[in-house]
Amino acid sequence: MGDLKINERLIVINPGSTSTKVAFFTGDEKQWVENIAHPADELAVFPRVVDQLDYRLDALRRELHNKNFDMSGVTAIAARGGLLKPVSGGVYAVDEVMLEDLSEERFGQHASNLGALLAHKLGSPYGIPSYIVDPICVDELEPVARISGLPQIRRRSVFHALNQKRQARWAAQELGKKYEEANLIVAHLGGGITIGAHRRGRVVDVNNGVDGEGPFTPERSGSLPAADVVRLAFSGRYTWEELLRLINGRGGFVAYLGTNSAREVEERAAAGDEEADLIFTALCYQVAREIGACAAVLAGRVDAVVLTGGLAYSRRVVEEIRTRVGFIAPVLVFPGEDEMAALAEGVLRVLRGEEALRSYQYEGVGWANMEEKVSGDN
Ligand SMILES: Nc1ncnc2c1ncn2[C@@H]1O[C@H](COP(=O)(O)OP(=O)(O)OP(=O)(O)O)[C@@H](O)[C@H]1O
Ligand SMILES: CCCC(=O)O
Known part of the structure; x- marks a missing residue:
């Protein structure tokens, strides 16, 4: 028997404040990565970060089109996760609740919020599932670490x-x-x-x-x-x-x-x-x-x-x-850091059964009074 190994085909999307990175992986191997720049004057017309969605999606589709990239064989899309409700670390399926929280910027503005939104818009017409990995809102703080010194201000975990x-x-x-x-x-x-x-x-x-x-x-x-x-x-x-x-x-x-x-x-x-x-x-x-x-x-x-x-x-x-x-x-x-590889690795761990997939909808370490001010200023 030959050593027949079928590699997963992953698109990775990572929106930053002035660019959107997109990469293609077969298994752990990065085949290519592109950095699509978004000039400041083009971004300036959007009042909120989420308003950039269609603009960035067009740029992403153009990039894939220029590469003659065939979406139909893609196994999954891995996207950078943004400001969501506080969750444990891990890999989350992009679901309707997540998309709604991001569309409404319920937990604040951040370029990474666009990751799951872009992945879903790009992948769903082909039935390709999307995931986020260890988003910036991972919050595993112990109760004692949440105390700030003023009851009106609760410490929260937002980090790399x-x-x-x-x-x-x-x-x-x-x-x-x-x-x-x-x-x-x-x-x-x-x-x-x-x-x-x-x-x-x-x-x-x-x-x-x-x-x-x-x-x-x-x-x-x-x-x-x-x-x-x-x-x-x-x-x-x-x-x-x-x-x-x-x-x-x-x-x-x-x-x-x-x-x-x-x-x-x-x-x-x-x-x-x-x-x-x-x-x-x-x-x-x-x-x-x-x-x-x-x-x-x-x-x-x-x-x-x-x-x-x-x-x-x-x-x-x-x-x-x-x-x-x-x-x-x-x-x-x-x-340094390699966020594109980190995103691919996370989704591969799930696809290979090495880590359980988490559900955003049903999970969350939660704060009391979540509806109170969450920073919308980032
Ligand atoms: N060889 C080096 N010596 C000193 N500083 C360096 C060197 N290489 C990079 N830096 C510094 O690292 C900083 C950028 O780090 P990095 O690329 O991790 O940041 P970023 O991706 O823009 O932001 P973040 O890490 O918060 O997402 C810059 O200030 C840059 O000058
Ligand atoms: C990556 C989110 C946390 C930070 O920017 O410090």
């Missing part, structure tokens, strides 16, 4: 779940353990920075990346003294939108140094720019401090600290953090 969980799996494998057996601290260091305490496969605490928790980042302010934020908000100097933009988009390196490129800041520091040097060091310091907090969450029982994302390519970033947190556990470095 897709990359964090993928790198955590790699790290566990390197340690000879299953993800579900390991205690890990994963620091995703990109344009946004989120640092999660992974206890035996669940992210029991993590800084909310989009609402201004945790370290500052190349373009976000991170946590700020609350009373000073109130003073700024009522100073008359900023509109609501401007202030939110300072926290998310124009904070961090952008605010201090006018660039969101960590690479550029590092180069400026190396060339003798003292301000750049101080701010670069401060970012590493704040990341280390957050990692230390996660070590306390895990009661010191930490198998490894994992550094990932674009900033983990920087030797200086890695060494500055390692110097401060190396006493906690070995530091493993997996620079």
Whole structure:
């Protein structure tokens, strides 16, 4: 008998704020990936992110058409998952309730909200099922981690779940353990920075990346003294939108140094720019401090600290953090991220029976009073 292996044929869709990435996989093999750019002036005509749906769908269909791509043989579509109700990590079938929540932007605006909507519109005419994997709203916080200090404000989990969980799996494998057996601290260091305490496969605490928790980042302010934020908000100097933009988009390196490129800041520091040097060091310091907090969450029982994302390519970033947190556990470095592969891998685990498929409609860790304000400002 020949070794006959029929590979799954997957389309992967990942909408970002200024582009939509699309890739084609046969089994684990990435055949091609395209980055469809959406110029700012074209996006500017859409009042809400969800209004971009047909525009992005047309661009996606055009790309596939230009490639003479045949949709009929596609097994499944894997899409980036956005701001939905809080759910456990895993792979979710795109269902009507999910589509409705995303169409209505019930849990906030985010480019990744378009993933499931695009996948469904593209696949359903052919009967192709769509899935999302570890969406940014994965929320596995323990009750104690939800307490903010003010009953009016409840902590929620919004983070780089897709990359964090993928790198955590790699790290566990390197340690000879299953993800579900390991205690890990994963620091995703990109344009946004989120640092999660992974206890035996669940992210029991993590800084909310989009609402201004945790370290500052190349373009976000991170946590700020609350009373000073109130003073700024009522100073008359900023509109609501401007202030939110300072926290998310124009904070961090952008605010201090006018660039969101960590690479550029590092180069400026190396060339003798003292301000750049101080701010670069401060970012590493704040990341280390957050990692230390996660070590306390895990009661010191930490198998490894994992550094990932674009900033983990920087030797200086890695060494500055390692110097401060190396006493906690070995530091493993997996620079960059590959969200397209992470999405494909998740759906393949389900198609191959290695992981159970989850239902959005029937699942959700839930908050009380879900209808109260959910951030619509991201
Ligand atoms: N070799 C390097 N040295 C220093 N910084 C680097 C290097 N490579 C990338 N970076 C920095 O990494 C940052 C971008 O990281 P990344 O690509 O993970 O972010 P993103 O995908 O835009 O945002 P996010 O990770 O929040 O989704 C930039 O500030 C970039 O300058
Ligand atoms: C990816 C969602 C979380 C963040 O941007 O910080």
